[in-house]
Amino acid sequence: MKPFPRILAAADQRRLTAHLQRNGLVAYPTESCYGLGCLPTAVRAVKQLIRLKKRPQHKGMIVIGADFSQLQPLLQPSEKNAALLQQPQTLPTTFLLPASRKITPTLRGSRRNKLAVRIPAHAGAKRLCHMLQTPLVSTSCNQAGKKPCRSEREVRRLFGRRVWVVGGLVGRYKQPSRIIDGETGKRLR
Numbered sequence: 001m002k003p004f005p006r007i008l009a010a011a012d013q014r015r016l017t018a019h020l021q022r023n024g025l026v027a028y029p030t031e032s033c034y035g036l037g038c039l040p041t042a043v044r045a046v047k048q049l050i051r052l053k054k055r056p057q058h059k060g061m062i063v064i065g066a067d068f069s070q071l072q073p074l075l076q077p078s079e080k081n082a083a084l085l086q087q088p089q090t091l092p093t094t095f096l097l098p099a100s101r102k103i104t105p106t107l108r109g110s111r112r113n114k115l116a117v118r119i120p121a122h123a124g125a126k127r128l129c130h131m132l133q134t135p136l137v138s139t140s141c142n143q144a145g146k147k148p149c150r151s152e153r154e155v156r157r158l159f160g161r162r163v164w165v166v167g168g169l170v171g172r173y174k175q176p177s178r179i180i181d182g183e184t185g186k187r188l189r
Contacts, residue, residue, distance in 0.1 A: 008131070008166070017132060020038060025163040028124070028128055030122045031170070031173045032092070032176055033176070034148065034151075034154070035138040035139065036138075036140065036142075037137040037138050039137070040074060045137075052143075052162060052163075053142065056144065057106070060109025060116055061108075061138075062139060063118075063136065064118050064136055065119060065135035066126050068082050070133075071085065074100055092122075092171075092173060093118065094116050094177045094180070096180070096181045097183075098113060122170075124168055128166060141155055150170050177189075
């Protein structure tokens, strides 16, 4: 298998972008497993993703972006947010940061005012966001409580044609990203 991401032809990039804009879902390799995602602003797609995973609706989702500029519109303005997301991390790290008022509870989680965001340590996932020119929801590609998919084959076996699969290799990490509250510095996972 080739390293991720396989180079997508311009026509495939346009088709994937259109798929996401029509509330489609995408699976792609990340640091520790395949991620399952959609556009973070597509409420119907986020709800579809929650149903597909059989995930409790009160839990929030993680959003990844190629850089801080992609994630910034989803967050409340803050120099601290930029500093946290731009500092080098030794491990994949997700930060809980104050969400923009425009972010729906479906994405951030009910009764929560923070959004989980990460600039991926996985070069392919980062390049995918850059190529699509958008951040993506990034939750483990599995059904709630089950083992996450670590290969394209597992994704296709579990979800079939319900998701667009961008094939490639997952990273070397065995655990999901750690989650740190950006305001308190407390590690939550």
